[in-house]
Amino acid sequence: MSALIAPFSEHPRAHRGARFGAPANALWLRVLRFGGVLGTLLFTAYAIDYLDIDLDRLAGMLGRIGVVLATRYYPPNIEHVLAPDYLHSVLETLQMSYAATALGLLCAVPLAWCASSNLTPDRLFLQPLARFIIIAARSVHEMIWTILLVSLIGFGMLPGTIALMFFCIGFAGKLFTEALESISPGPVDAIRSTGARKLQVLFVAAWPQVQVAWTGIAIYTWDAVFRAATVVGFFGAGGMGWYLRESTQLIASRDVAAILLSIILVVVISEIASAWLRKRIAHAVA
């Protein structure tokens, strides 16, 4: 190991560090960094070994994938995704993501206000509570929320919408909070010093500073929610995912192929639309 470190200390910067009187510190830092990288690599090797990953199977898949795609999934059954039922489910997915984002953002704004360390109206009770809600919404994956809610309230759009709303609260809540916490504190001090109430401080001192970031985050959130919405149906929550599950279970591979293509298409469209919108808004309000 010392042989490996030796070349580093030959580096001109090492000499400069020594001259300015912080050599021990710098050497320790390098050893630590080197050890960290080495440790990560060793642990990766250990994990692969522990999981008994069969690389031969992986190699075999590479050979088969072309054949499987060509014989089972090609050509995709485009008629299946052009059927009125399926097109209707695309619309449902869109509406589900839209409603969930709107409701989720409505909850995320007050939660972010309460959770932010610089503007929270109450440090003792509301801030920990809001932080807990946001973290709880984040730490459970949206698919798990869906499974949970489907088992609680049955199939349909409602559990999907609620699950996506939780996702939105966790996602936008965290980003909104971070945007609030990074604002310049000067105007906040100034507005507080006029005797303004906490809500006035939020709206007058903070909102002008975060409106661009928040608008961007809101659109980005919708984009992420829409991506998740294409799959929640797989667990019984309606929309495009429902058809995906149906086709997979029937082993109707050419229908599956068409559905996957349609999901990729709508996600790409939503991503382009959201990027375009964010850019336009950043320009318009800057």
Next chain:
Amino acid sequence: MDSVSTIEPLSPEVTPASMAQAESLLANSASAPVLDVRHLCAVYGKRSILRDISFTLNADDFVAVIGPSGAGKSTLIRCINRLVEPNAGEVRFLGEDLRQSRPRALRAARRRIGMIFQEFNLVDRLSVLDNVLTGRLGYTSTVRSLARLYARADIERALVLLERVGLSDHCHKRADRLSGGQRQRVGIARALIQEPRLLLVDEPTSSLDPKVAREVMGLIRQMAEEFQVPVLCNIHDVDLATRFCSRIIGLQDGVKRFEGRPDELSPAALRDIYAMEVL
């Protein structure tokens, strides 16, 4: 100039009775100071920022707080309206100890304490006029302020004040379009529209060049005299302090080392205050 002094008072609570009370306070200013700070201490982590600071501020005072950087000047000013929470002592503003004030009472007191900042602290994306009007937030209901529906009298008052600080032509510009000196003038107007009984001024000139700094200090002094507001002003520039202020407090490492008139500030006293700093 006349137009300002003849404007009716805006605050709803300024009744003839409270006016009389205020006038009697002014008359007995020697016995009833506007601000009475006693044994103020502030601690940050394990470091003591302010140690046992006491002083009073009368209605006609213009007090400068001087001292090397890190002496606690800014903390002292911010402890008075509790932007920083003091750890011990009393801050009596018009007889009320703000350290004991509940949030509502603290807000009511803050309405009457104008504050001017080193970095101006305007809301960049709002217009100059809207920035001045934020000084009325404490007097405006939350719903009205969210819709920016300020009282007509407030808007007229803001326009008059903007004229007085020489910014009539810039009312509808965004605040970040102005120069440093102009921005500080907006800050002064914002503080004055509060109808303050006390002005806290935190390094008003440090972000400005020397000529503009003198203009801004002159304007603050002129306004303070005209509206009869006492001023507590942090300033590291001793020359500006002696030129514009009626009394000087010297801080060093959180301890009050000097208090007196500018002509009492001898070179020896200055050395004492700035002892820690390599001059």
